[in-house]
Amino acid sequence: MISPGLAIPLALWVPLLGCLAIWLLDKSPNLREAATLITGVILFVLTVTVFMAVSEGQRPGFQALEVIDGLPIAFQAEPLGALFAVIASGLWLVNSVYSIGYMRAGNEKNQTRFYMSFAVAISAAIGVAFAANLFTLFIFYEVLTLSTFPLVTHKGDEKARRGGRIYLGVLMATSIGLLLPAIVWTYVIAGTTDFMPGGILAQHVDAVGPLVGILLGLYAFGIGKAALMPAHPWLPNAMVAPTPVSAFLHAVAVVKAGVFAILKIVIYIFGIDLLKDTGASIPFMWIAAGSILLASAIAMNQDNLKARLAYSTVSQLSYITLGAMLATSMGVMGGAMQIAAHALGKMTLFMCAGAIYVAHHKTLISEMRGLGRVMPFTFGAFFLGAMSIVGLPPMAGSWPKFFLMLGAADAGQLAIIVVLIISSILNVVYLLSIPVQAFYMNPAEEGAKPQGAGGAFIDWGALKEAPILCIAPPMFTAAGVIALFFFADPLYRFLLPLIGGG
């Protein structure tokens, strides 16, 4: 077994080697895809190794080099990062299988570039997960932005260019314009940017003084990947990308890197106690709550399935920001669990959306009525994923909502509980209505009103499903959503050190 200390650098390098292999195997697609999958398996084993070590209480890490005095590129695994790394690498593997099905079925161009960018992006996501200080996190955060740009603009038409411009513009503008000054400011105040339990700013309260709120705001909006409104427009615009990109990057790796960074900064840079004592996070808690409701309201009006899922993601990401800004142990726990639960659930939904597109070239929800009867597996998986996002048991998504409500109660913010309940109701309306309409309604024909179901419910002989590689992955993650519900306790124990327990 490989030592966890070695597993971290390997986890950073293996995807890059994979990228090289993909490039070299440009001419033979089967070998090229094999390179992606083998890289994915190795990477998953490596991150699991680190995960196991962390669960035993170890904190493996290493320092690569010191760029400026007191500013090293260094890595250290802790529970939140190890969790993010396992989710990212595991779902990358699932998504790679899905990508093969999707890209081949659609006869997409530039597939080599596509897989190469993916490999670089996953390496950057691992770098974000294991970063031991803000500086390292910032480096990989920017690499993640740049490496996903070719994926967003994959189609290369005017629409893709416009989406790419907004994607890069918002993410770079927020990160260079707000996040970088925030990091430098933190460095000037604390003399370091290391993540330390309890928070590094907590020891310099005098120097920060009343500016805690401003600094926190720079981080909250500077981390554009967390899509806290109004820094969210990049996410809907990123939907011009092929669906595997939306499924993995814009439901898992990129967006989770953002909220992960927010959680880490709240826990290890500010310290929950500092925020609780100063009350600096209260305004941002309300902004997150507003973001949850507003994004849901917008999602409700989207007829394009991917756009609706994107706004749903904006809303769901703000749950995590909300958990951090509640500044209570249970809030943080809820946020951390939401990272895992939402990743599985939302990825399922996106992969289903892609499967629908591959099989029927349909992107509008209004056109999907009755489609469930020819694609029962896809819409079945969609149904489970949507249940999880709403937060119904026995789905993984119910736990984070539970912990967030506990956290809100601890913080004495009863109105937040109301917000969470309203949001779940909105989710029911705009997510669960999709599979329900797909199963129980007749397709609308030429402007006629859709009718109720008639005749045989599902004709098993006449299914028109997407290729197996496009259906198996969402069914797998949908099963994962149920499994995670029952494994919430080990996860809770694993994450306990975050809030000072365990």
Add this chain to the structure above:
Amino acid sequence: MNLAEQLPVLPVIIPLVAAPITLLLPQGRAPHLWATLISWLTFAACIFLVSAVSDAGVISYHLGGWVPPLGIEYRIDLANALVLALVSGIASVVFAFAYRSVRVEVDPRQSTFFYCAMLICLTGLLGVTITGDAFNVFVFLEISSLSTYALIAMGANRDRRALTAAFNYLVMGTIGATFFVIGIGLLYQATGTLNMADLHDRLAGQSNRMVEAGFAFIVVGIGLKLAMFPLHLWLPNAYTYAPSAVSAFIAATATKVAVYVLIRFFYSVFGFDFGFVAFAFTYVLLPLGLAGMFIASLVALFQDDVKRMLAYSSVAQIGYMLLGLSFATVEGLTASLVHILNHALMKGALFMAVACVVFRTGSHSLQAFAGLAKRMPVTTWAFILSGLSLIGVPLTVGFISKWYLLTAAFAAGHGYAAFLIVASSLIALVYIGRVAEMMLLREAPSEGPYAIPIKEAPLSMLIPMWVLVAANIYFGVRTDLTGDLATRAAEALMLVAGGAP
């Protein structure tokens, strides 16, 4: 008398003696090889000098054995040693790069004159940097400027507008030089000396109209030379119409040397005892630096000529350097010095990438860049990486510059300036992004002047260009050479200036 003792004079003597010899060489490859060899020798001498200064501290060399303040003194501390290494280093890369580019852009009959002028320009820039004598600064400044006027005018072979650009620069540059020499004259009247260290001693406590006027003349004169906003009007045309290799060389070196001279006069000649220095920092350099950062960046945004865009970007980047030194702290001065080095690396690489495009397409208009990623991928990626460096993305030198500058701004209590700095680098994101989008996402035109199938630039151009790109990345992750030396240089400068180190 051994060579080691004479080391300080070598960076000036080698190119100075070699320049006229160039004229005796036959047309063709020879002048280029000769100039490249000389630039490498000069670079080697400068590297030795940096390590000598780093070990021994300040080196003072008396030219011709005449003892200062009567004789001319070459005085090398870490600050100018770094600039010397930078100028000669850029020269050794650009000279190697120049051959193919010059062959298509400059009249072949002028090629010997071209390399001769390049060497004279190099001599002048190194002389300005190395000398410890105020009048000597003027002499070398004129040597470098005169040769630059000629070099820019050689761009007339491709575009006649190079002639007016060179003439404009000649007029503005001469005004600047005249102002500078008037300032030196006034200081000489007040003190009776031209040696910088001696000037510093004798100016202590002097604060009369003559010295104040001298100070003002010097600041404006140097301000013209370094293209301090709004004295930058000569620069965009000069950079745009000069032969591409010349643009790469002077964009990376000439203005940087002028910024160094400004630092030298502020910190080593006048010092903080002189009341006007603090005044100039707060009311001249700081606001003009900030204004330049924004206005020039915004102008760059609307340029359809990539060389002109990069030229305006240079004016903006000079704003960062002025801003850093105007904080009057070790951190600020370090940021300024580091950015002098780093900006040379990125702008040099960017102009070289444009030179490659000009070599193949014959144009530096934005349209010529359409779809280049497929036709000239190596050049495209050199441009994009150096462009990312200009924006300040981590793992590049641009990020290191930004980091030092932001740290300095926060530490000096100018937190607002930090936000203005990042805001202006976002403008850089947009104008670099325009070109990058053109290269990556547009289809190559199927008709019109740029429709011809275009090959990658030749290796003799690609290799030197990628040396600079690699330097952009290497010094972006290792700062023990740039950052640490610059910090020590800044501490020494602050000590002389009388500020708290």
